[in-house]
Amino acid sequence: MKNKVHVPPIKIQGIKTKLVEQISDAADIDENTTWIEPFMGSGVVGFNIAPCNAIFADTNPHVINFYNAIKDGTITSMAVREFLETEGKKLASLDDEYYYTVRDRFNKDHNPLDFLFLNRSCFNGMIRFNKSYNFNVPYGHKPERFAKAYVTKIVNQVAWLEKQFPHNNWIFKCQSFGETINEANGDAFVYCDPPYIGRHVDYYDSWNEEQERELHDALVSSNAKFMLSTWDESKYRKNEYIDLVWSDCYKINKEHFYFVGAKESNRNSMKEALLMNYDPAEIIEKNGDKEQQTVINF
Ligand SMILES: C[S@@+](CC[C@H](N)C(=O)[O-])C[C@H]1O[C@@H](n2cnc3c(N)ncnc32)[C@H](O)[C@@H]1O
Known part of the structure; x- marks a missing residue:
């Protein structure tokens, strides 16, 4: 390769x-x-x-849900852009308060887009859950995290996968x-x-x-x-x-x-x-x- x-x-x-x-x-x-x-x-x-x-x-069900959501079109690269731009602005103005709002929301609703947001704004890009299976990684302290170039980078990563799915028979299982x-x-x-x-x-x-x-x-x-x-x-x-x-x-x-x-x-x-x-x-x-x-x- x-x-x-x-x-x-x-x-x-x-x-x-x-x-x-x-x-x-x-x-x-x-x-x-x-x-x-x-x-x-x-x-x-x-x-x-x-x-x-x-x-x-x-x-990890959140990883599987995320990729299944791209596969079935529930998450698209366009939706990712819209979400990260909107949520990124709130992070920039409210800083750690907003990070913890999203973290609490994710631990209740398990929305795959919140998972992506947390994965990219938490400390060191870690994925860690406590014994109640709640995501517990602290904030990475970068309020400007979702600047335009960074959002575009993530959107392109999702778009690349979107292109792979129709040609391949890929199954995701938790x-x-x-x-x-x-x-x-x-x-x-x-x-x-x-x-x-x-x-x-x-x-x-x-x-x-x-x-x-x-x-x-x-x-x-x-x-x-x-x-x-x-x-x-x-x-x-x-x-x-x-x-x-x-x-x-x-x-x-x-x-x-x-x-x-x-x-x-x-x-x-x-x-x-x-x-x-x-x-x-x-x-x-x-x-x-x-x-x-x-x-x-x-
Ligand atoms: C070292 S990571 C894999 C990294 C992956 N190769 C990559 O490049 O991103 C190990 C993964 O195993 C998963 N895992 C842990 N215990 C497992 C189990 N009993 N069965 C299946 N997956 C498990 C974790 O959730 C984690 O995603």
Whole structure:
């Protein structure tokens, strides 16, 4: 895949925008494959790979409602522009008071447009819910957030998806990974990006060793080809579950850098891993840039 990566309208922690090309290059798929993504999050991976047939799922109902609303035309790019322009003006004049008005309204009505508004004006673009399943991320303190150029950027992201839907058979489902993997048939390829183990974030997004093992067993017994994103090691820690749970898989690594704060000295390296139940060497040879990838069979 050498095309520009399109960023979807919903942002989420752990979004794989920077890994789409590597995932695409190592995915063993063709035009008959049904793409199954049990942990879709923002959807950036599958949307860019753009399979004809796909099941996108997640346990976060707001993500699924949002994409279903675009798919069935309840939300259009024009409606998004109108909404963000109107609500953005209220945010600019009332500041944090208005952010919390929308947050309360969303926690009552679950309107997908309010979800988009909060996702783009909350602190650090995070998605986090408390144990009563209420969105609880504080305000990002940017009253001018919805300036014209930013609204246009979001509108274009929605418009890009609007164009994809009529050509593809994409289904969005709010369900846990076990149910989604059960739907994998002979032509399926399952790409999994579960919450990174050991990094509990919120109530739609917790993860533990039992779930990691359940996921492994569900994938193995599905008989489908699968790929899993996980972390390999950081400066401080190694992901011990790769050896404990996924030792029957092939592994590809990619080093990538992230910043903690603004200083160059805070640039930390994190090694990401892709694990799969097939030898990716041939697929990468065909699709990708070999020099960027090291295949480790262990
Ligand atoms: C790391 S994020 C996925 C990010 C996505 N690949 C992207 O690039 O935007 C993990 C997702 O898994 C979802 N999730 C957490 N537990 C789940 C479960 N048991 N079944 C299905 N989805 C789950 C979360 O709501 C979250 O959206």
